[in-house]
Amino acid sequence: MDFHCHLDLYPGARDVYREAAQRNEFTWLVTTSPKAFAATSRALPASPSVLISPGLHPEIAHERAAELDLLLEQMTGVKAVGEVGLDGSPRFRTHYKVQRRIFRAVIARSAELGGRTLSIHSRRAVKDVLADLDAHPGYGTAVLHWFSGNQAELRAAQDRGCWFSIGPAMFDSENGRRLASAMPHNRVVPESDGPFATVGGKPVMPWSAPETAKRLAEVWNLPAGEVAGLLARNGASLRVSMEI
Ligand SMILES: [Zn+2]
Incomplete structure (x- = not known):
């Protein structure tokens, strides 16, 4: 399983x-933009085990702001x-205003449509993400991906x-290991975040869940x-909210 992969x-x-x-x-x-969602959905063959979702990554929000309406439309289906x-x-704070406008519109639209399952980036912005x-x-x-806040923010998200x-x-950083060790066992699922995320200079692959289970087992003792069984059960329960 992989709950966040580019x-x-x-x-x-x-x-x-x-292979995935x-x-x-x-x-x-x-995906990182509404147009990329459309292109990827066309380019890759449909597979019952791969879910492709429309998004608008905060790092490119300022370049793709004009695609917001398309995203809100794609969210219907x-x-x-x-x-x-x-x-x-x-690096990205300059465009925070436009990021916020887009994120708020997505959250409002999710509520209007009766609820959506969202993979959320919250680097240095946990407080605002939770407020929105x-x-x-x-x-x-909400699925907070690669959470990197502090312990108080982790508890706020958990609550x-x-x-x-x-x-x-x-698990490459001390803060990452500390956060992982404090996460609620029944609310964690594996991700790769590949090819952006790398370990030992190589992109993490979508089939890296056993490695995540191994590293989690160390910090959870x-x-x-x-832990592999736990992640599988968590994944199955999260997927219930994602099925059409
Ligand atoms: Zn990502």
């Missing part, structure tokens, strides 16, 4: 797609949305019932097999 952006995407469809019970392919969110890091979710209680289900998708790269 499968369309790997070199040799078709081969990676074929074969090896994974489920792969959530999050899908249960899952992503990648969306906010990025308050120095709070403003529309019927938005659905709101957020899910967390995490991958092997998260549980047998790896038990």
Whole structure:
């Protein structure tokens, strides 16, 4: 399983797609723009185990703001949305206003449509992400991907019932390991975030869930097999909210 993957952006995407469809019970392919969603849905063959969702990545929000209406329209026909969110890091803070306008519109639209499952980017912006979710209680289900806030923000997200998708790269930092160790066991699912996320200089692949289970088992102090089973059950329960 992989609950956050930019499968369309790997070199040799078709081969990676074929292998993921074969090896994974489920792969959530999050796109970075509405036009990319349309193109990827056309280019890749349909597979019952790969879910392709429309998104608008906060890092390119300022370049793709004109596509917001298209995204809001695409959201009608899908249960899952992503990648969306906010990025308050120095490099992207300049365009924070436009990011926020887009994210708020997506959350409002999710509520209006009766709820959607969202893969959310929240780097240096957890507080605002949670505030925007709070403003529309019927938005659905939030999956915070590669969470990198502090412990208080983790608890705030947990209190709101957020899910967390995490991958092997998260364990490369001390803060990542500390956050993973404190996450609620019944709200964690595996992700790769490949090809952006890398471990040892190589992109993390969509079939990296066993590695995530192994690393989680270390910080949770549980047998790896038990954690793998837990992630599988969590994934199955999260997927209920994503099926059409
Ligand atoms: Zn991503």
